[in-house]
Amino acid sequence: MSAPDPRSQHTASYYAASSLPQPDHPVLQGEHVADVCVVGGGFSGLNTALELAERGMSVIVLEAHKIGWGASGRNGGQLIRGVGHGLEQFEGIIGKDGVRQMKLMGLEAVEIVRQRVERYN
Incomplete structure (x- = not known):
């Protein structure tokens, strides 16, 4: 076999x-x-x-x-949002608003996963 x-x-x-x-x-x-x-x-x-x-x-x-x-x-x-911790280290490259936006994108990503789990069970 x-x-x-x-x-x-x-x-x-x-x-x-x-x-x-x-x-x-x-x-x-x-x-x-x-x-x-x-x-x-x-x-x-x-x-x-x-x-x-x-x-x-x-x-x-x-x-x-x-x-x-x-x-x-x-x-x-x-669900680990974003790129991890210590986003402030990127302030010199993307500014404070860029760091804030990255944090918001991480939260949005978690919400997208929650919605998909609910929608598709």
Whole structure:
């Protein structure tokens, strides 16, 4: 008996152990047309695809393994807004208002995640 295809299972993680089973999808074949093709089904790729689809674009997401296969599937669920701490160190480059805007963008990013979790369950 041959070994199972490693793409058919997630890498060991909390996500893999606690998520609903994902269906297997066949390898993409033939020609497909969309407004945008997103490569990678992690947080960034899926959020890009959702944002574009919500704006009316047709989107294809290509993922070599399973959704959340890599680092996105091993996240502990933390929402870390922005680039971390110590944004004031950039004041000399982007000014006080730039730092303020970066902090506001971090808060907005957390709110976007909350809204998507609520909308898509």
